[in-house]
Amino acid sequence: MSTKNRKLSYSLAINEALKQIMAVDQDVFVIGQGVKSPWYVGNTCKDLIRLYGEERVIDTPISENAMTGAAVGAALAGMSVIIMHPRSDFSLYAFDPIINQAANWSYMNGGRASVPVVFWLVVNRAGEQAAQHSQALHSLFSHIPGLKVIAPSNAYDVKGLLISAIRDPNPVVFIDDRWLYGQEDNVPEEIYELPIGKGIIKNEGNEVTLVSSSFLAAESSIAVDLLKVEGISVELIDLRSIKPLDFELIFNSVKKTGRLVIVDGSWKTNSIASEISATVNEKLFGSLKVPVLRLNLPDAPAPASRTLELEYYITKNKIVNAVKSILK
Amino acid sequence: MQYTKDLLTDLYRTMLRIRLAEESLVEPILKGEIRCPVHLYSGEEAVAAGICANLEKTDYIFGNHRSHGHYLAKGGDMSRMVAEIYGKETGCSRGRGGSMHLIDPENGILGIVPIVAGTISLALGASLAIKIKKQKKVVITFFGDGATGEGVLYEALNFAALKKLPIIFACENNLYSTHLPIKEIRVNDNISESATPFGIKSIRVDGNNVLEVYEASEHAVKQCRDGEGPVFIEFLTYRFRGHVGPDDNIQGSHTDIRPAEEIERWLNKDPINHLKKILIDEKICSESEISKIFDEVTNEVEVATDFALKSNYPDPSELLKYVYKE
Numbered sequence: 001m002s003t004k005n006r007k008l009s010y011s012l013a014i015n016e017a018l019k020q021i022m023a024v025d026q027d028v029f030v031i032g033q034g035v036k037s038p039w040y041v042g043n044t045c046k047d048l049i050r051l052y053g054e055e056r057v058i059d060t061p062i063s064e065n066a067m068t069g070a071a072v073g074a075a076l077a078g079m080s081v082i083i084m085h086p087r088s089d090f091s092l093y094a095f096d097p098i099i100n101q102a103a104n105w106s107y108m109n110g111g112r113a114s115v116p117v118v119f120w121l122v123v124n125r126a127g128e129q130a131a132q133h134s135q136a137l138h139s140l141f142s143h144i145p146g147l148k149v150i151a152p153s154n155a156y157d158v159k160g161l162l163i164s165a166i167r168d169p170n171p172v173v174f175i176d177d178r179w180l181y182g183q184e185d186n187v188p189e190e191i192y193e194l195p196i197g198k199g200i201i202k203n204e205g206n207e208v209t210l211v212s213s214s215f216l217a218a219e220s221s222i223a224v225d226l227l228k229v230e231g232i233s234v235e236l237i238d239l240r241s242i243k244p245l246d247f248e249l250i251f252n253s254v255k256k257t258g259r260l261v262i263v264d265g266s267w268k269t270n271s272i273a274s275e276i277s278a279t280v281n282e283k284l285f286g287s288l289k290v291p292v293l294r295l296n297l298p299d300a301p302a303p304a305s306r307t308l309e310l311e312y313y314i315t316k317n318k319i320v321n322a323v324k325s326i327l328k
Numbered sequence: 329m330q331y332t333k334d335l336l337t338d339l340y341r342t343m344l345r346i347r348l349a350e351e352s353l354v355e356p357i358l359k360g361e362i363r364c365p366v367h368l369y370s371g372e373e374a375v376a377a378g379i380c381a382n383l384e385k386t387d388y389i390f391g392n393h394r395s396h397g398h399y400l401a402k403g404g405d406m407s408r409m410v411a412e413i414y415g416k417e418t419g420c421s422r423g424r425g426g427s428m429h430l431i432d433p434e435n436g437i438l439g440i441v442p443i444v445a446g447t448i449s450l451a452l453g454a455s456l457a458i459k460i461k462k463q464k465k466v467v468i469t470f471f472g473d474g475a476t477g478e479g480v481l482y483e484a485l486n487f488a489a490l491k492k493l494p495i496i497f498a499c500e501n502n503l504y505s506t507h508l509p510i511k512e513i514r515v516n517d518n519i520s521e522s523a524t525p526f527g528i529k530s531i532r533v534d535g536n537n538v539l540e541v542y543e544a545s546e547h548a549v550k551q552c553r554d555g556e557g558p559v560f561i562e563f564l565t566y567r568f569r570g571h572v573g574p575d576d577n578i579q580g581s582h583t584d585i586r587p588a589e590e591i592e593r594w595l596n597k598d599p600i601n602h603l604k605k606i607l608i609d610e611k612i613c614s615e616s617e618i619s620k621i622f623d624e625v626t627n628e629v630e631v632a633t634d635f636a637l638k639s640n641y642p643d644p645s646e647l648l649k650y651v652y653k654e
């Protein structure tokens with residue numbers, strides 16, 4: 001991999017991935033309501049229309065169901081498609097093409113065909129936007145066999161994982177978070193892939209394993225630094241992919257620390273945190289010094305009012321407290 | 329003039345209530361005191377006022393992200409709306425929903441949500457309930473030109489026609505859906521023609537002329553009550569402000585792509601000024617009667633704002649309250 005690293009923001013790393021893959025692969029196209037409006041997509045789709053034209057960069061009427069189905073159908077006819085939903089909430093109109101069709105397609109057709117589509121769902125929450133403009137649905141999609149789910153936390157990861165997702169012959173749900181868009185990282189200039197299904201240790205430690213993803217992995221990273229100052233040693237795992245999960249990485253860390261905190265921005269019940277917790281209990285029961293601790297959103301829709309939002313969302317302070325409480 | 333003075337001044341007052349209530353939000357939005365996304369209805373008041381003047385308290389409406397006007401015209405309490413927008417416990421959704429989730433079941437305001445076309449099928453269901461219960465009620469579903477992209481609209485049109493349901497599809501065509509002018513989302517910009525093939529009576533009216541709106545909906549409501557529904561009405565209108573917030577261009581996004589002269593042309597078709605001119609020119613109201621209405625409405629808005637500002641935010645310990653009805 002090139003050493004010619006330079007700083008790039010998360011959103012421009014998405015932009016670069018799209019630009020580069022569209023340059024080398026004529027079969028790739030991007031479609032979605034709002035792709036040409038920065039109000040919807042920030043600068044993630046900057047210059048795409050200028051470079052590749054409105055035939056391959058398609059802004060659409062408000063028709064999530066048909067547009068997502070069209071992405072699936074185009075993929076069946078030989079294209080590789082990125083369908084963007086500027087809020088994951090809007091993709092709920094497209095449950096049929098995502099779940100009934102794309103996810104099941106390979107299996108129910110005996111592997112004769114698969115669906116190389118990236119369902120790009122943007123999480124854009126808080127700001128008192130309330131229940132229908134704030135939902136983070138990675139756990140929900142991870143429940144569905146046949147879908148892969150990625151939730152990158154930084155600019156380097158998002159470029160590599162997005163390239164992998166586009167090249168993957170299977171449907172991949174790509175969850176990004178508007179709160180990460182300004183965050184900068186070293187990003188190689190050339191096109192590169194990162195493996196879907198592999199997490200990464202962001203910080204080595206030996207007292208507690210902290211597992212997280214997406215924006216909360218970035219928050220957890222800050223929390224880990226704060227804990228370090230207080231002499232607490234945390235091993236931070238950034239999952240990068242929600243499905244498949246990198247259990248090997250989690251197991252090895254928990255064997256070492258004996259304590260597991262999972263920080264997950266989806267609702268607690270049946271969340272990805274539940275899945276990790278259950279599996280660690282199944283496989284590593286004897287290695288745990290204390291019960292697993294899950295830090296999730298409470299089982300409530302996103303509220304509007306600021307006082308409730310403050311209580312609702314996970315912050316670095318809540319992460320710090322969770323880690324401390326498991327050490328008590 | 330075929331209309332009574334009472335009706336005309338009521339229409340005027342309703343439009344003014346919507347306008348002044350919304351304009352009172354502008355400064356607090358710019359100052360960050362109001363934080364939830366607020367989609368202002370300024371310029372489109374004649375639609376809500378003209379339709380709802382034909383409705384009884386027991387009739388139902390459903391709305392979308394731009395529904396302050398629908399809520400107020402149907403009898404929703406102004407103070408509770410403003411409090412909701414400020415995120416207060418005294419708001420109509422107890423601060424859980426914000427501007428995009430207004431409700432008042434006692435006044436027939438059954439639901440308002442920002443998922444585009446999200447309430448069309450719910451309104452369909454409410455009209456089905458009315459039919460099953462053999463009631464004389466009517467349902468209005470308010471949606472924009474953008475919602476015509478959603479398939480659920482056509483599914484609902486078909487079923488409503490099939491079952492002759494008492495529902496009025498009220499499409500507020502303000503020519504844009506966020507960044508897209510209507511030409512970029514449809515081949516035929518005449519939306520009312522979309523309903524005809526389903527066997528639905530469909531008309532297109534000037535949505536900035538409150539009397540035209542009133543007349544068209546008077547007939548539509550009557551048809552529905554007589555079991556001759558559904559009806560589709562397209563209202564041609566225009567929003568005076570940004571898609572979200574007071575002005576898309578000053579809030580950092582520069583996404584208002586509408587030509588300045590087009591905006592200017594529509595500002596000259598202000599529905600409130602239009603009716604005011606009729607009231608004065610036809611000597612229905614004196615200038616002092618008009619300014620009395622203005623003062624009364626101004627006062628109502630002040631009371632509402634005061635109520636909102638003095639109200640408390642929800643108690644964080646009640647975060648989980650209302651997830652289920654107890």
Ligand SMILES: Cc1ncc(C[n+]2csc(CCOP(=O)(O)OP(=O)(O)O)c2C)c(N)n1
Binds near residue numbers: 442443472473474504
């Ligand atoms: C299902 C869904 N898709 C996309 C959006 C984003 N969105 C919010 S308002 C809007 C445009 C709506 O346009 P229109 O229906 O014409 O109403 P207007 O804003 O013009 O009043 C869009 C696309 C949404 N809220 N819901």
Ligand SMILES: [Mg+2]
Binds near residue numbers: 472473502503504506
């Ligand atoms: Mg519109």
